[in-house]
Amino acid sequence: MRDPLPDHGExxxxxxxxxxxxxxxxxxxxxxxxxxxxxxxxKAKRKxxxxxxxxxxxxxxxLILAAILAPVLPIPDPINDANPLKAAQGPxxxxxxxxxxxxRDVFSRIIWGARNSLFIAFAAVITGFLIGGALGxxxxxxxxxxxxxxxxxxxxxxxxxxxxxxxxxxxxxGRTVFNVTMALAIVSIPILARITRASALSWSERDFVTAARxxxxxxxxxxxxxxxxxxxxxxxxxxxxxxxxAIVAEASLSLVGAGVKPDVTTWGNVIxxxxxxxxxxxxxxxxxxxxIFFTVYALNYLGDVLRATFDVRExxx
Amino acid sequence: xxxxxxxxxxxxxxxxxxxxxxxxxxxxxQPGDPVSKIIPFGTAQQKAELRTDLGLDKPxxxxxxxxxxxxxxxxxxxxxxxxxSVNTVIKTSLPVxxxxxxxxxxxxxxxxxxxxxxxxxxxxxxYDRGANATMFALLALPNFVVALLLAIYVGAKWQLLPTxxxxxxxxLNPLDNWTYMLMPVVALTLGQxxxxxxxxxxxxxxxxxEDFITTAKAKGIPTRRILWRHALRPSSLTLxxxxxxxxxxxxxxxIVVENVFGVPGLGKRITEAILAKQxxxxxxxxxxxxxxxxxxxxxxxxLYSVLDPRIRNARSVA
Amino acid sequence: xxxxxxxxxSATTPASEAxxxxxxxxxxxxxxxxxxxxxxxxxxxxxxxxxxxxVVGESGSGxxxxxxxxxGLLPKRDVERSGSVKFEGVELVGADTSLMxxxxxxxxxxxxxxxxxxxxxxxRVGKQITEGLRxxxxxxxxxxxxxxxxxxxxxxxxxxxxxxxxxxxEMSGGMRQRVMIAIAIACGPKLLFxxxxxxxxxxxxxxxxxxxxxxxxxDRYMAMILVTHxxxxxxxxxxxxxxxxxxxxxxxxxxxxxxxNLRHPYTEALLSxxxxxxxxxxxxxxxxxxxxxxxxxxxxGCKFSPRCAYATDKCRTEEPPLSAPDSDGHQFSCWFPVExxxxxxxxxx
Numbered sequence: 001m002r003d004p005l006p007d008h009g010e011x012x013x014x015x016x017x018x019x020x021x022x023x024x025x026x027x028x029x030x031x032x033x034x035x036x037x038x039x040x041x042x043k044a045k046r047k048x049x050x051x052x053x054x055x056x057x058x059x060x061x062x063l064i065l066a067a068i069l070a071p072v073l074p075i076p077d078p079i080n081d082a083n084p085l086k087a088a089q090g091p092x093x094x095x096x097x098x099x100x101x102x103x104r105d106v107f108s109r110i111i112w113g114a115r116n117s118l119f120i121a122f123a124a125v126i127t128g129f130l131i132g133g134a135l136g137x138x139x140x141x142x143x144x145x146x147x148x149x150x151x152x153x154x155x156x157x158x159x160x161x162x163x164x165x166x167x168x169x170x171x172x173x174g175r176t177v178f179n180v181t182m183a184l185a186i187v188s189i190p191i192l193a194r195i196t197r198a199s200a201l202s203w204s205e206r207d208f209v210t211a212a213r214x215x216x217x218x219x220x221x222x223x224x225x226x227x228x229x230x231x232x233x234x235x236x237x238x239x240x241x242x243x244x245x246a247i248v249a250e251a252s253l254s255l256v257g258a259g260v261k262p263d264v265t266t267w268g269n270v271i272x273x274x275x276x277x278x279x280x281x282x283x284x285x286x287x288x289x290x291x292i293f294f295t296v297y298a299l300n301y302l303g304d305v306l307r308a309t310f311d312v313r314e315x316x317x
Numbered sequence: 318x319x320x321x322x323x324x325x326x327x328x329x330x331x332x333x334x335x336x337x338x339x340x341x342x343x344x345x346x347q348p349g350d351p352v353s354k355i356i357p358f359g360t361a362q363q364k365a366e367l368r369t370d371l372g373l374d375k376p377x378x379x380x381x382x383x384x385x386x387x388x389x390x391x392x393x394x395x396x397x398x399x400x401x402s403v404n405t406v407i408k409t410s411l412p413v414x415x416x417x418x419x420x421x422x423x424x425x426x427x428x429x430x431x432x433x434x435x436x437x438x439x440x441x442x443x444y445d446r447g448a449n450a451t452m453f454a455l456l457a458l459p460n461f462v463v464a465l466l467l468a469i470y471v472g473a474k475w476q477l478l479p480t481x482x483x484x485x486x487x488x489l490n491p492l493d494n495w496t497y498m499l500m501p502v503v504a505l506t507l508g509q510x511x512x513x514x515x516x517x518x519x520x521x522x523x524x525x526x527e528d529f530i531t532t533a534k535a536k537g538i539p540t541r542r543i544l545w546r547h548a549l550r551p552s553s554l555t556l557x558x559x560x561x562x563x564x565x566x567x568x569x570x571x572i573v574v575e576n577v578f579g580v581p582g583l584g585k586r587i588t589e590a591i592l593a594k595q596x597x598x599x600x601x602x603x604x605x606x607x608x609x610x611x612x613x614x615x616x617x618x619x620l621y622s623v624l625d626p627r628i629r630n631a632r633s634v635a
Numbered sequence: 636x637x638x639x640x641x642x643x644x645s646a647t648t649p650a651s652e653a654x655x656x657x658x659x660x661x662x663x664x665x666x667x668x669x670x671x672x673x674x675x676x677x678x679x680x681x682x683x684x685x686x687x688x689x690v691v692g693e694s695g696s697g698x699x700x701x702x703x704x705x706x707g708l709l710p711k712r713d714v715e716r717s718g719s720v721k722f723e724g725v726e727l728v729g730a731d732t733s734l735m736x737x738x739x740x741x742x743x744x745x746x747x748x749x750x751x752x753x754x755x756x757x758x759r760v761g762k763q764i765t766e767g768l769r770x771x772x773x774x775x776x777x778x779x780x781x782x783x784x785x786x787x788x789x790x791x792x793x794x795x796x797x798x799x800x801x802x803x804x805e806m807s808g809g810m811r812q813r814v815m816i817a818i819a820i821a822c823g824p825k826l827l828f829x830x831x832x833x834x835x836x837x838x839x840x841x842x843x844x845x846x847x848x849x850x851x852x853x854d855r856y857m858a859m860i861l862v863t864h865x866x867x868x869x870x871x872x873x874x875x876x877x878x879x880x881x882x883x884x885x886x887x888x889x890x891x892x893x894x895x896n897l898r899h900p901y902t903e904a905l906l907s908x909x910x911x912x913x914x915x916x917x918x919x920x921x922x923x924x925x926x927x928x929x930x931x932x933x934x935x936g937c938k939f940s941p942r943c944a945y946a947t948d949k950c951r952t953e954e955p956p957l958s959a960p961d962s963d964g965h966q967f968s969c970w971f972p973v974e975x976x977x978x979x980x981x982x983x984x
Contacts, residue, residue, distance in 0.1 A: 156335045163572050164587055164603060168343060171591045248459040252573045255461055256588045271465070275577075278465065279473040286469070289462040297457035441712065528752040535708055535747075536767035536818060537740030540732065550757050625757055626802045 053305045056298035063295060067115040075108035078265040090283050098283040100273055110288055113267040116177065120266065121246035123181045128188030129239050136193040137231065140200025141223050151197065157190035166249060167258050175261045180253065184246045195238045199231040233310035240303035244296040251292060267292055325618070329611040336607040337388075337600065341381045344596040371397070384600060393605075394597030396590075403598045406586055407605070411568070414582035416494075417575070418567040420502040422560060425509035432510070433517030433556075434544050440522050449518070455511035464504035464577040471500060501578045505571055509563065513556055520552040527551075550624060557624065561617040565610040653724030655825055655858050656682040656705070661718035661728070663697075663704040670931040674700040676882035677718070684825055687852060687859040689869030689890070691905065692879035695927040698862045699748075701879065702828045705860075706743055707735050722826070741771040744819035745828040746848070749835040750811035754803035761799030764818050771822045786817040790847060809840035813847065820851055827852060827859045833868065845872060866902075867909050870894065875964075878902045881928040881938035884957060888965040896965065898972035901939045937970070945971050 049057075066073065083103035091098045097106035139150035169183035203209065204227055212226045247267070253259035254268025255275070262269050267288050274284030352364045352373065359367070368374050372383055387394065393403035432452075436445040471477045478496055524530065525548055533547045534540075572584040579585070583602065590598040663675035674697045682688050692698045703709050705720050707727055720727040722742065727735070747753040755763055764786060765779035774782070780799070787795035790813040803811055812832060819827060829848055833841035849872050852859045861869055869876055869890065876893050878886040878901065886899035897903055904923045925942035928934060936954055940946040949970055957968040 156332050156339075160336055160339075160603075160607065163570060164591075164606065167572070167588065167591050168340070168599065168603075171594070172343060244457070248461075251459065252461055255573055256576045257592060258588070271461075275465070278469045282469040282474070285465050289459075289465060292459060293457055293462060296459065297454060300453070300457050528747060528749060529755040531708060532745075532747060532753045532815070532818070533755065533766075535706065535739050535745045537736050537738070537770055537822075538766060539736055539770075547755055547758070551755075627756055627804045 049305065052301060056301045056305075059294060059298045060302070063114050063291075064118065066111050067118050070111050070115045073111065075111060076105045078104060078109040078112040079263060081105065081108075090281055097287040098281060100270070100281075100284050101277050102273075106270065106274075106284055106287055109265050109270045110267070110291055112265040113270045113288065114291075116260070116264055117247055117250055117267040120177060120181050120184065120250050120260075121243045124184035124246045125188055125239050125242040127181070127185035128192050128242065129235065131185075132189040132192030133196050133235055135189070136196025136198075137200050137223055137228060139193070140197040140231075141204050141219070141227060143201070143204075147197075150193070154190045154193045154197070157186075158194070162187045163249065163252060166253060167256070170253060171258050175259065177260055177264060180250060180260050183253075184249055187249070188242050188246065191242065192235065192238065196231055196235055199234045200227055203227050203230045233306060237303045237306040237310070240299050240306065244299035244303075247292060247295060247299075325615065329615060332611055333604065333607050334385075337385070337604045338381060340600055340603045341384065342377075344600065345377060384597070388601060388604060393601035396595050396598055403601050406598070407583070407601075410581055410583045410586045413580060414568045414571065414575075414584065417498065417501055417505065417571060417580060417582055418564060420498060421505040421509060421567060421571075422564065424502065425506045425513055426560065428506075429510045429513035430517060430549075430556075433514045433521055434549060436514070437518045437521030437525060437548075437552075438540070438544055440518075449515070452511040452514050455507055456515075458508065460504050460508050461573045461577060463507050464500070464574050467500045467504060468577060497580075501571070501574050501580050504574045504577075505567065512559060516559060517552060517556045520555050521548060524548045524552040554621065554624060557620060558617055561613050561620070562610075565606070565613040568606070568609055570606070653721065654681050655684045655723060657719070657721040658682075658705060659719040659721075661701070661704060661720060662716070663700055663709065664715040666713040666715070667931075671715075672930045673882050673933065674930060675704055678877075678879075678882075678884050680877060680884070680887065682826070682858050682860065684858050685853075685856045686875070687849075687861060687873040689873035689876040690860060690862045690879060691864065691866055691869055691876060693864055693905075693923070693927050695930070696879040697882035697930075698864075698879045699830055700882075702745070702830050702860055702862050706739070706745060706828060708739075708745070740767045740819075740824070741822045742824055743826040743828070744822070744824040745830060746812070746815050746819045746832045748831040750803075750808055750815050751835060753815055754811055756803055758802075759799070760801050760803060760806070760814050764799075764814070764821055767818060767821050782821070783817070786821055787814070790814075790817045790820075790851070791843075792817075808836050809844065812836060812840075812844050816844075816847060816851065820855060820857075823855060825857060827857045828862070829859060830862045831864065832861075834864070841868075848872075865909070866905050878905065881933055882930060883938070883968070884966075885939065885969070886965075886967040887957075888963065888967075892963045892965050896963070898965070898967040899939075899969050900943045900945055900973055903973050904942075937968075945973075947971065 081104060083099065086099050086103045089095065089099040089103070095105050095107065097110065100106055100109065135150050135154065139147040139154070141147075166180075166183040166187050169186065170179050173179045173182075209222060209226050212222050217225070250259060250266060251268035251271060254266060254272045257272070259268045259272070260266050262273065270288045271285055274281070274288070277284055352359075352367050352371070356363060356367060365374075372380055375383070384394065391404070393407060395402055396406075432448055436448050439445050472479070478500055530543060530548060533543045538547070568583060570584060571580075571582065572588055574580070575582045575584040576588060583606075587599065587602045587606075589595075590602060658681070659679045661675055661678045662673070665672040665674055676697070678701055680688065690698045690701060700709070704716055705727075707720075707730065709716065716728060718728060722738065727738070754760070761780065761783055764783040765776070768774060768779045768782055769776070772779075783799060784795050787798055792798050792810060792813050798806070798810070798814075803814070806814065816832075827848075832848060833844050836844060845868060848859065848861070851857070861873055863869055866876075873890050876888060876890050877884045878893075878899060880901050886893070886897065886902045888896070893902070897906065901923075904921075907921045908923055910918070923942060928938050928941075934941050934951070936949075936951040937943070937946070938954070940950040943950065947970070953970070955968045955970045958966050960966050
């Protein structure tokens, strides 16, 4: 069979495999980040979480708690407690992260910034998660025309330069928290749709899905009961990274002057307001930058842990 | 083969059309009237005249058609107020962005490829774990943080390099050009190194477990040659894709870095156009970036078959 | 001649007169998460130039690891390799890669199991052949190309000039394996390993490839180690046979002696699991009951005892040593070796 004639069957299978992998190739910053993050640091463990994961969870827990409790914490008001006489001061015992250009406490502003920045990032990604996840699930499950059309829409959305799109949406519709959230959600929809679609495609071909269909389960039931539970880990894992990317994107928008208006304290705005003083009081930029770095690191790490925990292929080794 | 390429090409054209159409729609969504922005104190008649002048009184589709027709003929439109031609702005800013992108890509690959290859070869060693952990941290470092850190210390505190300044074109004074470009390039490069290195490393580790690597070893080929001649090429498909897409993304996408350092590239011009609500300009910028993106995608597809003859062959079969 | 070449290694033999390959108590252990895998557990033999040794065993018997371990092709991490491998009197266990690179391809070479994966998919076939030539022989590009051309013809590839410019995927499995053989013999090695060279190929091609290996081995006066799970493959093509089980040689004899006078129950079982043409149709194929042994926690006593029809309590507690070679050069490790009568039931001619 093989010797007399070169057999291209195997090559074609190879190609199909390749083009399958090709559709998984990261085309946008989040999937790219995802691919890079998940390129093997955390190894799947049989039991328990690595120590690093607990540290990351701890950091996120403290941050979220502080963000929720910001109004009742004994910290100065981030907007109104200004003391122009002590503007742009470095860290002191009273103000451990120093004061900003208007003499406002940077530590307090970072906590209030967490409240807004985390809200924006979480809300954006949850929206993207729901819409993009549904799109991806449907287009991965119905491979025919519906899948093709939805896939094309995803491709078109991905062809938009993401930051430019977000920038345009915010500046046209107004610099409100809602609009920034929506802009970031629009950016995250195609990303989540792609990941979900790729995963749903492979799962929908499994035997148990066919079996469920054969037993008379409807399309919606099959999607929700059979496919979704299997696709969910990958979605959650990329959603964690998506939150990290959204946090950075929010700050980036503020930095070019197209984020939420300065009277709302976000991490981006805290950094933006400090930019003018980098020569005299770099702490105004350094501290919020560090907080963003730790948060992104923690979310990347948790996303990778989640992926490794659920990655059947890897843990089978 | 030509058929699939034609189909692909048509698809690309369609994507660009839809993207520009949506952008066009988006600019109309916005509440303010551009005419009031250009001549805020003009009379109603003056405003109406200007509106006609700019074609804003025509129906949406007609406006889009006119823009598209001009764009295809190479007329990218004008700024409302200054009447400056978008073509002129692109002519000065695109080379700057291209230069920035080329430097960033060059250095990122120059550092990431050897790192990826050597860490894959010594996977699990202290060197590998150290490099890998460093890169994981770099992934979490937004490029604006790097940019700000450089601006604070190298630029402001130690005053080693200029921060806010115009880029001197390379042919005029290479050294000046480099001093201006150095910090933006570093800010863009660091994160890319991490992405490239980690992607290459994981693909390379998989390749090094392939049978044909053992064959090469059994032939007595030295390790160094096996790594670079046998393993690197089949491991570089993902890296190529991501690097290729970044070529598109960095032109006009280096918005934050260009703004922090005041680099007069496309990213900065786009930001300005958006903030000043210069729709015709913005419209053309987005179209150019979308075209770049799809073209790069197309080019990567072709490069794939160069890197892996199996794909080339199967294509011609199909 | 048949028995004379297999003898216990003598470390005192000077290099010039040393046998080509002396393997003495070679052990290869893999450290895994679940424990130490004793893949090769004390194997000794001697091989002279121009002779062929067949290594036979089930998957998991350690035969593939043995050939890789002799050649030094195993990964360095998590592998314990001890004992001695002397090639023309030079010790290779513990040798540095920089030394091994001189031997690999030049002095010893290997034909691998799966030609579909063993050739570099993104390198032209010609380049894959000339690469080794230029590495070891210091010859010009043209000269290397000419040699590659001659090699391809000699392994029976038609239109060698066109083939040189092709990529592996443009060839059939049999062709690829011929290319693999051309690569292996390119520099004129003294020792050739063939690791299940036909397992991945179609039945019709298998005999051609085995014949090709045999001709090349004779023409070039190489020593060859033919690793296979199929006793039928080694029957007419080897001078000696070593049967491996659980990382150990359980029976070793000149080929004719082994087939006429097999002593180990495992060899018997291997042989009887080959279907014979003389069997009436619908004869139930005999298989070896049970599974290959767990190499991490091997059974006590004789490793084959859990699957052996003749096993006694002694077999389950005491491990039989490999006997000293008898006058025919026959060795085996069994407390109750198969007798002549039993052997005839196994259907040996």
